[in-house]
Amino acid sequence: MLDITEILETNQMVMSENLDVRTITMGISLLDCMTPDLDQLCQNIYDKITTCAKDLVRVGDEIALEIGIPVINKRVSVTPIAIIGSSACKTSADFVKIAETLEKASQKIGVNFLGGYSALVQKGMSKADRLLIESIPEALSKTEHICSSISLGSTKTGIDMDAVKLMGEIVVETAKATADRDSIGCAKLVVFCNPTDDNPFMAGAFHGVTEGDTVINVGVSGPGVVRHALSKIHGENFEVLCETIKKTAFKITRVGQLVAKEASKRLNVPFGIVDLSLAPTPAVGDSIADIIQEMGMEYCGAPGTTAALAILNDQVKKGGIMASSYVGGLSGAFIPVTEDSSMAKAADIGALTLEKLEAMTCVCSVGLDMIAIPGDTSASTISGIIADEMAIGMINQKTTAVRVIPVIGKKAGDEIELGGLLGNSKIMPVNPYGCADFINRGGRIPAPVHSFKN
Amino acid sequence: MTANINTKIVVTLVGKDHAGIIAAVCSYFAENDINILDLSMTTVDEFINMMMIVDVAKYKKTFPGLVNDLDAVGERVGCKVTAQKAEIFDMMHRI
Known part of the structure; x- marks a missing residue:
């Protein structure tokens, strides 16, 4: 009972x-x-x-x-x-x-x-x-x-x-x-x-050519639930921290599994995967940055943030994998700036920089996400940002992505409001030094070696 | 006999306590052939918090119909009454 x-x-x-x-x-x-x-x-x-x-x-x-x-x-x-x-x-x-x-x-x-x-x-x-x-x-x-x-x-x-x-x-x-x-x-x-064929989250969702005719994929949420669970174990050691995230991720993912199975049955469409990603929204309390801060960071972006995010990402996977019969998509933690009010605040006060976000993308899904940058940022600089992020994904065999918004007519520190789930933030400054000669070379970067991992 | 998980519904009620709240909800259940399997109730600072697990195997209407009816019952006694399929709690809290 x-x-x-x-x-x-x-x-x-x-x-x-x-x-x-x-x-x-x-x-x-x-x-x-x-x-x-x-x-x-x-x-x-x-x-x-x-x-x-x-x-x-x-x-x-x-x-x-x-x-x-x-x-x-x-x-x-x-x-x-x-x-x-x-x-x-x-x-x-x-x-x-x-x-x-x-x-x-x-x-x-x-x-x-x-x-x-x-x-x-x-x-x-x-x-x-x-x-x-x-x-x-x-x-x-x-x-x-x-x-x-x-x-x-x-x-x-x-x-x-x-x-x-x-x-x-x-x-x-x-x-x-x-x-x-x-x-x-x-x-x-x-x-x-390295995109995935079964990602249910936007803007990156597409139906891969290796998929069946139709499929149901479900993305869960729940940063607020994880943060609340962590607020009850303040000061406890890493074992307790990891166990708490894992158990919470299990419960969140079970909801996704039930919804996916039920939707699949009622629509008569095969169940594909549950994506474990913790997806924040601009709502107060529904934030990945809040989880990082609950773990002990004064602000998201402070030294230690990458380690905290690595723990979060890995424990969410460990808890979530047990909860669903098929796990797929991106399955990690998203770190979009405009869509996460505490992330946007950390960026606003200077605790979180573009470079720190890039480091964070090495240990989580997906990449530089929903970052407003000055409208006069050159195309070659944006290509440079993209190339850096692609290189992280290529070398580390993980999905990485870039979704930056050069806001025309606005400069670093100005506010933007995208509305709804897309949220708002101040515009983040971009490194002013150029990379045009690198980008203009043309051609391909060869595939990396798959051995000698260091 | 144990009710099938698919016919088990969790009904929760919160509101300001006064006489007749449980009677109103239970009368609705009796009139609609809904069997109460478990019931728990507490009052804190004049507020009532009640939870029931019911079996709707013999209930004739649809789930949205039940939700609407319980909304109406809740409104009559000044409480918020919600219904959820029990399956979700089993999924979240049992391996």
Whole structure:
């Protein structure tokens, strides 16, 4: 029989510690939509998405009502569009037409975001890949719910530096195209090294070509729950600290597992994975930085922060893996600056710098995430930031990413407000010294050796 | 007989205590063939905190129907009444 204290504990997690399921993401393969006729392709894509995901939002809401735990987002990820449009699209404008079709489909089914306006170019760009990348600024300025991700490198292939250079320019162009809205387009654009095919989180979700026709992936949340659990063991040693995180992660992930299984059953779509990532929101108390600070840091970013984050990330995995039958996606801890109010505050007072964030990305998922930088940051400097992060991922065999927002017309210290889950922060300063000669070399960085690990 | 986990619902109630609160909730359960399996109640500083585990195997309406009805009962007695499937607590607290 259930214990009353267990019921109280769960309900307190929901009511005062922001426990929720962050997203149910339905992955949909669009491979069977491919045709050389653009209008027909758009129709096929619209029909497939609106058929497969027609009940997604309703089922998500039903499950949330029955278990009494909010399911915040219902989302869709699709096969990378550079592949789907490779035959039909002759110009960048053709790809924008697909983006508009995806927007129409996402509005019809009522999802929060649709990811997969993507290209995988870690070893080189095809003509279609380049056209899609060049279409991103227009596609993201003309749509509201579409997210774009580009894979620029991997441990097995090295890094495509031509694409890194191009993406620095595209990030700036996207910022300019949405300059009237604090350059929000860049919040929906992320570049990856070693991306995963089953990531349910935006902006990086896409449905990999090795996946089945449709799949249900679930992302959990719960930084507030972990912080609350840690607040009860103040001053205890690392063994107690680690055990507490592990046990809490187990409980959080079990919620995700139940929601994933239930959604899979009701939608008659196979269950893919649960992503263990602790995802913060701008809500007070729903913060990764708060956990780091609860562990003993005066502010997130102080010396010791990387070690604390490494502990958090590893213990979340250890607890979460036991709780779910299939774990996948990014499964770590996210450290987005604008989406985490305490992270934004630490950056504001100077405790947390871009360089420290880069170090933190070595031990957690995913990367430099949701960082507002001055609008006059050059494309080559952004490419340099991207190259550094890709190198960390390539050498350390992990997923890394960059989602920076050069806010046009604003400088370091100015405020930006992106709204909703995207949050707000002050603009962080960027190292003023250039790297253009390095970025302009062109070509590829070769794949690293897989031995002699030091 | 043990109720199937899928038909077990956890009902929680919080509000200012006065006569007739449990009677109102239990009457609703009796009228709708909902069987109470476990019940626990405390009052702290004039506030009542009650938890019930009930079996809805013979209940005729849907889950959203139950939630709406309990909202109405709660409103009548000035309390907040919520219902959740027991499965979530089993998942979180049992291996």
